[in-house]
Amino acid sequence: MNNLPTVSVVIPTYNSERTLKSCLESIAEQDYPKDKIEIIIADAGSTDKTLDISKQYTKNIFKNPLKTGEAGKAVGVKKAKNDIIALIDSDNILPQKDWLRKMVKPFNDSTIAGTEPIEYTYRKEDGYITRYCALMGMNDPLCFFLGNYDRMNLISNKWTGLNIAQQDKGNYLEIRLYEKQLPTIGANGFLVRRALLKKCSIDEYLFDIDVVYELVKQGHNKFAKVKTGIIHIFSGDISTFTRKTRRRIKDHAYYSKLGLRKYPWNSLSKLKLLKFALYTVFIVPLLAQSARGWLRKRDGAWFFHVCACWVTLGVYLFGTIGNVLFKSKIEDRTNW
DSSP: OTTSOOEEEEEEESSOHHHHHHHHHHHHTOSSOGGGEEEEEEESOOOSSHHHHHHTTOSOEEEOTTOSHHHHHHHHHHHOOSSEEEEOOTTEEOOSTTHHHHHHGGGGSTTOOEEEEEEEOOOTTSOHHHHHHHHHTSSOTHHHHHTOOOSOBTTTTBSOSSOOEEEEOSSEEEEEOBTTBOOSOSSSSEEEEHHHHTTSOOSSOOOHHHHHHHHHHTTOOEEEEEEEEEEEOOOSOHHHHHHHHHHHHHHHHHHHHTTOOOSOGGGSOHHHHHHHHHHHHHOHHHHHHHHHHHHHSOOGGGGGHHHHHHHHHHHHHHHHHHHHHSOOOOOOOTTO
């Protein structure tokens, strides 16, 4: 137990009372020395019971005046003091009591920069969108067509569609990342060495994939996909799904124009984008994908795939047009 690294768990919050207690309870129940864990909350001005819940588990609560999750992560990381930083969202739940032990084990190899669960944990009692995202291994179905997803997907039966060099180490896959072959790694249970993270250009915001991109460019390209999962609760319905999709496109355009984004999203394959658009318009290929997934895991949530792709195509299309014609701005989070 003495050789276990110390861990700083960074959690950005904003009106997170629906999921935060389960998140914090799962951390408190970890079979890990309590004196080696610090929990850091970066709150964006919650008006519900978020702060009351947070105070039951930690005194390390800091203000996040810029409101966004990316800003909250930056606040928390700057306050962190321990060897390893764990980026956990307020809607994440650690599925097993030995989860943290599994996640830090690859760091015994001094060349491993970071670790991440290989899947989202599926639970039949969750809402249909949460189950769909767990089965897909992503919240954005466009990533499936681009191939840059980073969790197990039951349509492809792979954790990514990219050609990533990997070696099975038993409890985890050792992977080597390159600038032009980068999955959307870096969120929902991502652990990274604090000493390496300090070398990245984190100012007021921490963008997940941008940090990994910087680490890889610096030569720290070995990561571990640990053979475990993490629960990611997608609270809400189709309107919430639409709003979160709109947030992604608007926020990305806004921060890109400010020159704050590092990863070259514009280099993504135009042919794969076209394939996504054609599959979505003609629907039948999406139904075939849903059926393939259903044969592997029989859950009606698969058939949200058609709706998810239509919402994503529409929001991204009109969002892109809007960002060209009008001044880019981040999504309003006032009523979240």
